[in-house]
Amino acid sequence: MDTYAVHAEGLxxxxxxxxxxxxxxxxVRRGTVQGLLGPNGAGKTTAVRILATLLRLDGGRATVAGLDVAKEPxxxxxxxGLAGQYAAVDQVLTGRQNLEMFGRLFHLDGRRARQRAAExxxxxxxxxxxxxxxxxxxxGMRRRLDLAASMIxxxxxxxxxxxxTGLDPRGRGEVWDSVRALVADGTTVLLTTQYLDEADKLxxxxxxxxxxxxxxxxxxxGLKSAVGGDRIEVVVGEAADIPRAWQVVxxxxxxxxETDHGERRVHGLxxxxxxxxxxxxxxxxDEGVAVEDIGLRRPSLDDVFLRLTGHRTAEEKAGAAV
Incomplete structure (x- = not known):
């Protein structure tokens, strides 16, 4: 059990x-980032709240840092530490004042709160x-400040x-860099996300x-391999060339x-x-087929998510709506 920073059975x-x-x-193994993926309503946030002692479990058992969440909350x-979907920092205060305030709320004396804020x-x-x-x-800066507050x-x-959630690509990259730095220093991270690229990278x-x-x-x-191997994809210039391209592929x-007539695309394992x-x-x-694009594609976590849950990710749905 010392191998795991978080261990839950039958929650x-x-x-x-x-x-x-x-x-x-x-x-969740110590000193790692574990991703927790699932569609809306799958139970991700409920699981985190139980593990963080914000909710009482109705059954099962869980330990965090070797401590029983029900018996030793x-x-x-x-x-x-816990950082939710939205930054819980005071916008009226400065970044330094926010961290010093959180330090005092965690019962640090004034000198230690200032020192920890500076660190x-x-x-x-x-x-x-x-x-x-x-x-x-x-x-991105607010999220990094929120992460800092959770590390007091x-x-x-x-x-x-x-x-x-809601950050632009630059802001997301800043948060990712901060998470990697925390793990390098020995912190274990349980990350819930609907951004599949985020889980893949972290x-x-x-x-x-x-x-x-x-x-x-x-x-x-391992998850990608479970849904299939590499695929070749061919996009032809004219719909009339699809049958010949299919024979070649x-x-x-x-x-x-498989054939996607709308995109004039043929693909297979x-x-x-x-x-x-x-x-x-x-x-x-040799066949004289005019090709717009040809390439190899590995399965993505989006493919895994769709295959396992039957749901598209929130990210995919947003893209489809644009």
């Missing part, structure tokens, strides 16, 4: 007769903006519940939750390829990715 939570968690299991709270401002690259009002901070007591375990292990249960747990590469694939691509390109040239 259950009900709201009005409905299971939010229905026997959820989780094991106060001791657990001294060992964890965290340096760690999260906020020294230049330390004495500016938070209302003038960018979204240097927790063993940090829970991040969709920490980059997490060494991913648990997929749906309908209150863990339905998969593996490395990002079928000749290098391990099963019958291959064994030897480089050899398949080379052979397909040669045959298409």
């Amino acid at each position: 259950r939570k009900r709201y009005g007769g409905k299971d939010a968690l229905a026997g959820f299991d989780l094991a 106060r001791a657990v709270r001294r060992r964890i 965290l401002l340096a760690r999260f690259d906020l020294v230049d903006a330390a004495d500016q009002g938070v209302e003038g901070y960018s979204g 007591l240097a927790p063993d375990v940090l829970f991040l519940d969709e920490p980059t 997490a060494s292990q991913i648990t997929v939750i749906d309908r209150g249960r863990a339905i998969a747990d593996d490395t990002p590469d 079928a000749g290098v694939c391990r099963e019958a390829p 291959v064994h030897d990715r480089v050899a398949a691509l080379t052979e397909a390109a040669r045959r298409l040239r």
Whole structure:
């Protein structure tokens, strides 16, 4: 058990007769980032709230930093940090004043609160903006300040519940860099997110939750491999060339390829990715097929998410609506 900073077995939570968690299991190794993925309503936030002692569990057992969350909630709270979906900092105060205030709320004396604030401002690259009002901070800076506030007591375990919601790419990158730095210093992070690229970049292990249960747990590469291997994709210039392109692609694939007529695209699974691509390109040239694009594609976490849960991610839905 010392291997795991977070360990949960059979967690259950009900709201009005409905299971939010229905026997959820989780094991997070120390000093790593574990991603927790799932569609809206799958139970991600409920799980985090139970592990952070904000909700009582209805069944099962969980330990955080070696402490039982049901029997030792106060001791657990001294060992964890929590950052929710929205920055919980005071916009009227400066960054420095925010951190000093949180330090005092955590019962640090004035000198130690000031010292800890200075340490965290340096760690999260906020020294230049330390004495500016938070209302003038960018979204990424506010999230970094929020992360700093959650680290006042240097927790063993940090829970991040969709920490980059609403941030632009630059802001998300700033938060990712901060999370990597925390893990390098030994903090264990449990990250819930609906951004699949975020989990792919940060997490060494991913648990997929749906309908209150863990339905998969593996490395990002392991999850991708489970839904299939590399695919070759060919986009032709004219719809009339689709049948000939299909014949060529079928000749290098391990099963019958698929066709997307709207995008004039033919794609299928291959064994030897480089050899398949080379052979397909040669045959298409010999057949005189005008090709707009040809390439290899590995499965993504979006493919995993869709295959396992039957849901598209929030990110994909937003893109489809544009």
